Amino acid sequence: MATLTRGAFAKPGTSLQFKTGDWRLQRPVYLHRNAPCHVACPAGEDPQAYLARLAEGNSQAAWETLVAANPLPAITGRVCHHPCESSCNRGDYDEPLAIHGIERTLGDEAILHGWNYPVRPLSSDALRVAVVGAGPAGLSAAYHLTRLGYRVSLFEAESEAGGLLASAIPAYRLPRSVLGDEIARLLSVGMTFMPRTRLGRDFTLDDLRADHRAIFIGVGNQRGRQWSVDGVVPRDSRPGLDILKEWLSIGSLPAYKSVAIVGGGNTAVDLARVLKFSGIPEVHIISYRAVPGPGVAAEDVMRATAREVRQAIEEGVIIHEHRGVRRLIIRGERVAGVEMVHTKKLTRSAGRRETVEFEGTETILHVEQVIPAVGQEVDPAGLEMLLAGHPFLHPDSWGRLEGFEGIFAGGDVREGAATVSDAIGDGRRAALAIDSYLRNSALPASQRPVVRLNDLNVNYFEPQPRTKIELLPVGERNAEREIEQALPLSHAGIESHRCFSCGECMSCDNCWTLCPDNAVLKTLEETAAGDHYVFDYDYCKGCALCAHECPSGYILMEPEP
Amino acid sequence: MTLEQPTKSCSELRRAQPVFRGLEAGHRACQGCGQALAARLVTEAIGPDVLIANATGCLEVFTTAWPQSAWRVPWLHSVFANTAAVASGMEAALKAQKRNTKVVAFGGDGGTFDIGLQALSGMLERNHNVLYVCFDNEAYMNTGVQRSSSTPHAAETTTSPPGRERAGKRHLKKDLVTIIAAHRIPYAATATVAYPSDLRKKVRRGLQVEGAAFIVVHSPCPLGWGHENALGIEVARLAVQTGLYPMIELERGELVGAMPIREVHPVTDYLRLQDRFKHLFADDPRAREELEHLQELANHNIEVYGLRAQKPDRFDSEGADTVRRGGMRTA
Structure with a gap:
């Protein structure tokens, strides 16, 4: 029973006795949802998280957050096709964030300052795991396994690690010094690296099984796919990848006046640019698919990275899109040209997409040589049992191979993997799967829901x-100088402030400032959700104002239990 | 970084908030009340050293249900008509005691535009060192949504129903700011809950000046305006961005500042969210005419106050509410 005060005044703040929380039909909750960049990243990075650390001014913490998923940011920051940027919510507002450039800046900073990978020393009884192939998939798997506390033996057939990063990506995209520094730093986190040790020649899978508890296969696809036009192959035809590899290792290139490269992937585009830089006046690319551009359907775009295609065109490479090779024109033993025909992938009966050639659209292209760059396949040596006659392995999304317990696979050895980032993601997921297999524990739970632009309140941005x-001007470009220039750290910091922080609290104080009922409290300590705000459900009336005004979609309304 | 459950309870946290808030939780305002938010933001800017005189109205009723009070500062309920007179007396008494405690008067639009106007005029004329804050929710909400002289043209209230004769309120919203300006007081401004930094900045300015200051704060009322509880800020923001509620500052009656509108929205963006304007979207020539009328009223505001932004500015209608990581605000 309330007693009246002398003079009938009420004491300050006594309304707190009256709990307005029971008026509520719905309650706000802080909920970390996924940013679209995170969901889009094949390597599993969460750009929103490291952009936040960078915006806070802590570039080392940003890098550590980044390498919790991808140990090779200086490399992917140069070669990745950055689906993070294509999916960035900011892209539907003004322009996407320069995540790709920031990733590279952070990777370069780590090399410059020698930041240590966040890896703890191994215990003496650490279990042994073998990783076969030191390309992006194998390096990623080995790194994540080491982080998870396993003693990793990393086998590589060549004399150096890197896989196709070293053997197939030209220096104008990925300088050798960056590649060397990044991989050397990664190899020194505590794994045993064994170069010049080839599966099928120096050891077998059974040898590995004898002293390792699990095996990851990341040997890539090393063999150029067979190519012919109605059984006809030019006399001195060699796969494009072999030419590229030879140039990268010993620096020699074939000399022609004109060349046509068949294929639309990164190998085709890289080779075309290298040949163009070497002085060949006429370099053509013939692709079934289209040059990337606005309005081109994703499944119809050339598989090469869009910016590489754009730069190749700037440099004078001629791309024939939606064309197929109908016939090789051979004079004596030499190629004199190719007959091209317009093609398109069309959906025919039962949803099957087929390449259709259109009669009456044939044209002749006079070239001295035709180079196929139509993809590679797995070298079966040592993997005969796993391949069972197929050209690729078919692991599940965690890298597990059905029927082969303890053997995991990822990267280009898997059918459908296309990019360095895919391979890094494969390696990371396989490491988690190996950990769960060896500890008999559950795999990480499924993803959080994704935040889209209409879940945000962009009035606050x-x-x-x-x-x-x-970019280097076209006239100054050659095969050695890096074409894309670095984003200075200061610019990267400014850029990071553009991030909408989709699905994650950015401590903007909006909920705390705008609650009509004083039901949002600030706390110095971090809450379980990882932010600094608490709902006081004793007083929250459930008006949902905070959820509507949250700039980053971090507040969700739930029905009152 | 380890995540920990906060070790403090909500009531402990409430005592350790970084800003003094003169209006406490547990008040009985409706869900999503714009006035409760406005009053709290104003008290935040004022701080604890203040005496408040409060006219009859929603704010008085929902903060002081006997025997409790949601106020953390000395607060006195006056009658509907005389808040400004009571505040004048408080100021005179403090002056006689040579104390520097600030005096603030709160009133709704009913207690300011209509019932308390003569007392307010007197206070302004005598230039008492008082900040008068009017929470403008554009009708008598406390008694069940009757029209006031602040109700906008064509809005529906229980005493201005749309029907055969009229499409909502027949008369125009009273141009109170011009009346205030005619008193040549040191400072007068309009503000809104949608731009809290701007609001707090104006309150501090109003307290800083020697003499009478007046601020009218646009405060959405979900019940009376018929918008969703969650949309109060959205509605208030659109009132500014359409030009219907210009953000202006006056010193000695002269216009000294206006928040430029970077992207001018059509008035229908604002009206469509509110049931009190629902009848204007009927398939009816009179409704269409009233929509045009409201658009022209907004255009008139934009013209006379020069509201259209010439170039993007950090204090314009898009920049003034920009949030930054870590809660950095302009005020």
């Missing part, structure tokens, strides 16, 4: 143009 990344 300002348009701001994307930080520009400089």
Whole structure:
């Protein structure tokens, strides 16, 4: 029973006795949802998380957050096709964040300052795991397994690690010094690296099984796919990848006046640019698919990275899109040209997509040589049992191979893997699967829901143009100088402030400032959800104002239990 | 980084908030009340050293259900008509005691535009060192949504129903700011809950000046305006961005500042969210005419106050509410 005070005044703040929380029909909850960049990243990075650390001014913490998923940011920051940027919610507002450039800047900073990978020393009774192939998939798997506390033996057939990063990506995209530094740093986190040790020649899978508890296969696809036109192959035809590899290792290139490269992947585009840089006046690419551009359906785009295609065109490479090779024109033993025909992938009966050639659209292209770059396949040596006659392995999304317990696979050895980032993601997921297999524990739970632009309140953001990344002018480009220039750390910091922080609290104080009922409290300590705000459900009336005004979609309304 | 459950309970946290808030939780305002938010933001900017006189109205009723009070500062309920007079007396008494405690008067639009206007005029004329804050929710909400002289043209209230004769309120919203300006007081401004930094900045300015200051705060009322509880800020923001509620500052009656509108929205963006304007979207020539009328009223505001932004500015209608990581705000 309330007693009246002398003079009938009420004491300050006594309304707190009255709990308005029971008016509520729905309650707000802080919920970390996924940013679209995170969901889009094949390597499993969460750019939103490391952009936040960078915006806080801590570039080392940003890098550590980044390498919790991808140990090779200086490399992917140069070669990745950055689906993170294509999916960035900011892209539907003004321009996507320059995540790719920031990733590279962080990777370069780590090399410059010698930041240590967040890996703990191994215990003496660590279990042994073998990783076969030191390309992106194998390196990623070995790194994550080491982080998880396993003693890793990393086998590589060549004399150096890197796989196709070293053997197939030209220096103008990925300078050798960056590649060497990044991989050397990674190899020194505590794994045993064994170069010049080839599966099928120096050891077998059974040898590995004898002293390792699990095996990861990341040997890639090393053999050029057979190519012919109605059984006809030019006399001195060699797969494009072999030419590229030979040039990268010993620096020699064939000399022609004109060349046609068949294929639309990164190998085709890289080779075309290298040949163009070497002085061949006429370099053509013939692709079934289309040059990337606005309005081109994703499944119809050339598989090469869009910016590489754009740069190749700038440099004078001629691309014939939607063309197939109908016939090789051979004079004596030499190629004199190719007959091209317009093609398109069309959906025919039962949803099957087929390449259709259109009669009456044939044209002749006069070239001295035709080079196929139509993809590679797995070298079966040592993997005969796993392949069972197929050209590729078919592991599940965690890298597990059905019927082969303890053997995992990922990267280009898997059918459908296409990029360095895919391979890094495969390696990471396989490491988690190996950990779960050896500990008999559950695999990480499924993903959180994704935040889209209409889940955000963009009134609280300002348009701001994307930080520009400089390119070498076309006239100064050659096969050695890096074409894309670095984003300076200061610019990367400014760029990071453009991030919408999709699905994650950015401590903007909006909920705390705008609650009409004082039901949002600030706390110095971090809460279980990882933020600094608490709902006081004793007083929250459930008006949902905070959820509507949260800029980053971090507050969700739930029905009152 | 380890995540820990906060070790403090909510009531402990409430005592350790980084900002003093003169209005406490547990008040009986409706869900999503714009006035409760406005009053709290104003008290945040004022701080603890203040005496408040409060006219009859929603704010008085929902904060002081006997025997409790949601106020953390000395607060006195006056009658509907005389808040400004009571505040004048408080100021005179403090002056006689040579104390520097601030005096603030709170009133709704009913207690300011209509019932308390003569007392307010007197206070302004005598230039008492008082900040008068009017929470403008554009009708008598406490008694069940009757029209006031602040109700906008064509809005529906229980005493201005749309029907055969009229499409909502027949008359225009009273141009109170011009009346205030005619008193040549040191400072007068309009503000809104949608731009809290701007609101707090204006409150501090109003307290800083020597003499009478007046601020009218646009405060959405979900019940009376018929919008969703969650949309109060959205509605208030659109009132500014359409030009219907210009954000202006006056010193000695002269216009000294206006929040430019970077992207001018059509008034229908604002009206469509509120049931009090629902009848204007009927298939009816009179409704269409009233929509045009409201659009022209907004255009008139934009013209006379020069609201259209010439170039993007951090204090314009898009920049003034920009949030930054870590809660950094302009005020």
